[in-house]
Amino acid sequence: MGSAPPAFIGAEEVEKHLPRASLLLPALEAALGNFSSGPAGGVVQPLRTVLAVPGHGGYLGVMPAYSAADDALTTKLVTFYEHLKDSPAPSHQATVLLFDPRNGSLKAVLDGSVITAKRTAAVSAIATKLLMPAFAEVLCILGAGVQAYSHYEILTELFTFKEVRIWNRSKEKAEKFASSVHGPVRVCSSAQEAVVGADVIVTVTMAAEPILSGAWVKPGAHINAVGACRPNWRELDDELMKNCFLFVDSKEAALTESGDVILSGAEIFAELGEVLKGTKPALPEKTTVFKSLGLAVEDAVAAKFVYDAWSAAN
Numbered sequence: 549m550g551s552a553p554p555a556f557i558g559a560e561e562v563e564k565h566l567p568r569a570s571l572l573l574p575a576l577e578a579a580l581g582n583f584s585s586g587p588a589g590g591v592v593q594p595l596r597t598v599l600a601v602p603g604h605g606g607y608l609g610v611m612p613a614y615s616a617a618d619d620a621l622t623t624k625l626v627t628f629y630e631h632l633k634d635s636p637a638p639s640h641q642a643t644v645l646l647f648d649p650r651n652g653s654l655k656a657v658l659d660g661s662v663i664t665a666k667r668t669a670a671v672s673a674i675a676t677k678l679l680m681p682a683f684a685e686v687l688c689i690l691g692a693g694v695q696a697y698s699h700y701e702i703l704t705e706l707f708t709f710k711e712v713r714i715w716n717r718s719k720e721k722a723e724k725f726a727s728s729v730h731g732p733v734r735v736c737s738s739a740q741e742a743v744v745g746a747d748v749i750v751t752v753t754m755a756a757e758p759i760l761s762g763a764w765v766k767p768g769a770h771i772n773a774v775g776a777c778r779p780n781w782r783e784l785d786d787e788l789m790k791n792c793f794l795f796v797d798s799k800e801a802a803l804t805e806s807g808d809v810i811l812s813g814a815e816i817f818a819e820l821g822e823v824l825k826g827t828k829p830a831l832p833e834k835t836t837v838f839k840s841l842g843l844a845v846e847d848a849v850a851a852k853f854v855y856d857a858w859s860a861a862n
């Protein structure tokens with residue numbers, strides 16, 4: 549007898565079983581700590597493979613991981629494209645394959661786009677909780693795409709800001725963002741206007757050159773730097789990178805994939821998992837940058853969460 553055919557869990561079903569990114573927080577905190585514990589943590593995850601699609605401005609990322617604590621075995625396949633001016637396709641598209649770790653059978657094929665949006669924002673929320681200054685009042689989001697929405701949702705769910713500001717390269721998109729989210733958002737005409745005085749800053753753009761300058765950043769602010777995932781792409785300038793305490797999800801990935809880290813020569817202070825385990829301090833009173841690149845184990849944890857909820861309902 550062969551194994552049952554894999555389930556297909558599309559974007560709507562993923563959304564239904566993972567209505568809020570904050571549901572992932574406990575499992576993601578544990579996974580980040582395990583990831584930063586070496587082999588003892590039970591996370592098996594090679595550096596992802598990212599291959600360019602020549603002539604099309606696109607990339608395909610292959611992200612396998614096994615988490616012993618979750619008994620989750622997955623591979624995410626993600627494409628991201630730089631120039632999609634006349635295409636209705638989103639810039640990032642993803643699929644997660646979930647396997648049975650006991651025998652290698654494919655159990656489910658899950659839409660990976662919702663998972664990517666929510667787990668990335670949840671990890672930024674974990675960093676924010678640890679690293680933001682006390683009494684943070686102003687949240688600033690640079691970029692108005694998919695990740696801007698998921699970051700807004702979880703950060704305003706977990707923290708109370710007096711003001712939320714957004715800036716985007718095209719103002720129309722920022723205005724659309726401000727009119728579609730549930731709370732008040734101030735649309736800014738320049739990144740500088742959005743950043744000056746902000747306590748928490750999120751960069752979620754497809755920029756390849758710096759859009760955030762250290763000269764604008766309030767001392768003690770916390771920055772979640774989520775875009776710029778290629779070794780020659782930047783979102784943050786040298787002044788910021790060199791004058792912050794730099795936290796990353798993975799040191800190995802940051803030193804291989806992050807233009808902000810590689811080209812600035814900034815020193816990495818800690819992995820987020822080390823702070824979660826208590827082996828490195830958080831330093832919330834300092835200016836902190838969390839450089840997020842995205843870990844395959846985050847997708848493993850999120851896919852397992854969705855699959856378990858889906859299985860319980862079906």
Ligand SMILES: NC(=O)c1ccc[n+]([C@@H]2O[C@H](COP(=O)([O-])OP(=O)(O)OC[C@H]3O[C@@H](n4cnc5c(N)ncnc54)[C@H](O)[C@@H]3O)[C@@H](O)[C@H]2O)c1
Binds near residue numbers: 694
């Ligand atoms: N760290 C992670 O785990 C992780 C996961 C997913 C996505 N990302 C990254 O987050 C970023 C945002 O992803 P998304 O899914 O929201 O993309 P998106 O295409 O939905 O949104 C991108 C936004 O950036 C703006 N933009 C495009 N080019 C720009 C430029 N040159 N300068 C300034 N702004 C520009 C667009 O107007 C848009 O508002 C991307 O860099 C993506 O690779 C990181």
Ligand SMILES: O=C(O)[C@@H]1CCCCN1
Binds near residue numbers: 841843
């Ligand atoms: O971890 C991720 O899912 C994304 C994929 C696209 C590039 C940046 N990181």
